[in-house]
Amino acid sequence: xxxxxxxxxxxxxxxxxxxxxxxxxxxxxxxxxxxxxxxxxxxxxxxxxxxxxxxxxxxxxxxxxxxxxxxxxxxxxxxxxxxxxxxxxxxxxxxxxxxxxxxxxxxxxxxxxxxxxxxxxxxxxxxxxxxxxxxxxxxxxxxxxxxxxxxxxxxxxxxxxxxxxxxxxxxxxxxx
Numbered sequence: 001x002x003x004x005x006x007x008x009x010x011x012x013x014x015x016x017x018x019x020x021x022x023x024x025x026x027x028x029x030x031x032x033x034x035x036x037x038x039x040x041x042x043x044x045x046x047x048x049x050x051x052x053x054x055x056x057x058x059x060x061x062x063x064x065x066x067x068x069x070x071x072x073x074x075x076x077x078x079x080x081x082x083x084x085x086x087x088x089x090x091x092x093x094x095x096x097x098x099x100x101x102x103x104x105x106x107x108x109x110x111x112x113x114x115x116x117x118x119x120x121x122x123x124x125x126x127x128x129x130x131x132x133x134x135x136x137x138x139x140x141x142x143x144x145x146x147x148x149x150x151x152x153x154x155x156x157x158x159x160x161x162x163x164x165x166x167x168x169x170x171x172x173x174x175x176x
Contacts, residue, residue: 033139034136035170035171039164039167041059041163042057042165043161044161047158056081058078072104074102076099078098093113093116097109098110109131115128121149127144128140128141141170
């Protein structure tokens with residue numbers, strides 16, 4: 001007696017064996033690895049004026065709400081001195097690096113370049129680059145900070161002493 005396998009079943013088996021009917025990618029593979037929202041606060045001491053001077057800049061980034069495979073948060077705190085800082089060079093596009101510390105103790109080193117845009121009284125700082133070490137290493141990332149344009153009239157007087165911006169941070173797989 002000869003066993004007959006229906007043609008549809010044998011064709012499907014053959015296609016599956018050669019990988020043509022592979023399962024579609026998991027939904028998580030199609031999503032961002034992390035999407036965070038929070039604030040970025042910059043403090044300048046002494047205040048930044050139109051006269052070049054050494055300024056201590058403190059940056060606090062608090063990304064209190066992050067959607068990753070699990071809910072998370074991240075932050076960055078750094079203080080550095082910038083020689084010759086003045087209002088006219090606050091918005092220069094420069095490369096940089098920041099290390100975000102996640103609430104689970106891991107960190108991500110983010111190397112970026114900055115682009116500034118000011119439209120209709122809103123300033124956007126867009127820092128894009130890649131995660132070079134730590135959590136999400138090898139992934140792409142964008143930190144976008146937006147807020148009211150800098151009060152440049154303060155540059156003529158006591159100086160600009162602080163600025164707080166809304167911040168979003170998105171990490172995506174590096175498909176390329």
